[in-house]
Amino acid sequence: MSLEEKIFDKIFSSGVSGLKKTDLTKEFASVDLDNILNTWIKENKIIISKKGSTNYCWHKDSYFHYLLESDPKFKYTFEILKEVQISFQKLSTSIDKHVEKLEGRMIVLLDSILATTTTTNNNNNNVYENSIPKPQKVINLQNFSDDFDSTICKYSDSIGWVPLVTLRNDLSHKYEISEKEFYDLAEQLVNENRSKYELSTGGNEGIMIRGLVYGYVRCL
Numbered sequence: 001m002s003l004e005e006k007i008f009d010k011i012f013s014s015g016v017s018g019l020k021k022t023d024l025t026k027e028f029a030s031v032d033l034d035n036i037l038n039t040w041i042k043e044n045k046i047i048i049s050k051k052g053s054t055n056y057c058w059h060k061d062s063y064f065h066y067l068l069e070s071d072p073k074f075k076y077t078f079e080i081l082k083e084v085q086i087s088f089q090k091l092s093t094s095i096d097k098h099v100e101k102l103e104g105r106m107i108v109l110l111d112s113i114l115a116t117t118t119t120t121n122n123n124n125n126n127v128y129e130n131s132i133p134k135p136q137k138v139i140n141l142q143n144f145s146d147d148f149d150s151t152i153c154k155y156s157d158s159i160g161w162v163p164l165v166t167l168r169n170d171l172s173h174k175y176e177i178s179e180k181e182f183y184d185l186a187e188q189l190v191n192e193n194r195s196k197y198e199l200s201t202g203g204n205e206g207i208m209i210r211g212l213v214y215g216y217v218r219c220l
Helices: 003-013 021-027 033-042 060-070 072-131 141-155 164-175 179-192
Strands: 046-051 054-059 197-200 207-209 212-214 216-219
Touching: 003 021, 003 033, 003 054, 021 033, 021 054, 033 046, 046 060, 054 060, 060 072, 141 164, 141 179, 141 216, 164 179, 164 216, 179 197, 179 207
Parallel strands: none
Antiparallel strands: 046 054, 197 216, 207 212
């Protein structure tokens, strides 16, 4: 162990009581003690302070405990600081908990806003899509007329009558048209060829003429 290590160990071993600087000077007269001690003071390893009229050397941790035991003002100040630290730690913990709760509520709120926005956008898209008129299917009237006639021949009874609903079932499926589109085409076809077709009232559906349902047709 070097002389410096021996000096430092002697100061450290003195504990709360500290070590008289004069005792160190006598024991280690062969070294530049002041230079060594000043270096340790700058490095915050030791403290030199007066006890009464005599300079004492303490290890920094030992000096702190010495002040707690010997200086009521220092002890009181330390206790106040300790209470402040504990209060701050409690406050910090409380703030952290509140922040966590707020973060949780913010996440729920953002999820709710996002879900509402998505639903609104979807509804708007549906409204927009529904507001766009679907293009009407273009039907070749001559082809429809030929199929209309052949279907009448296929299903006509002994006197030639066929329920229009029967024609609709076949031709709506073939041309992929709605009930209304079928009757619009049938009415146009009959009106343009009155000498070719004859209508008769009756049935649950058909062509409306002056408030009456004409549900049967035949070729003349």
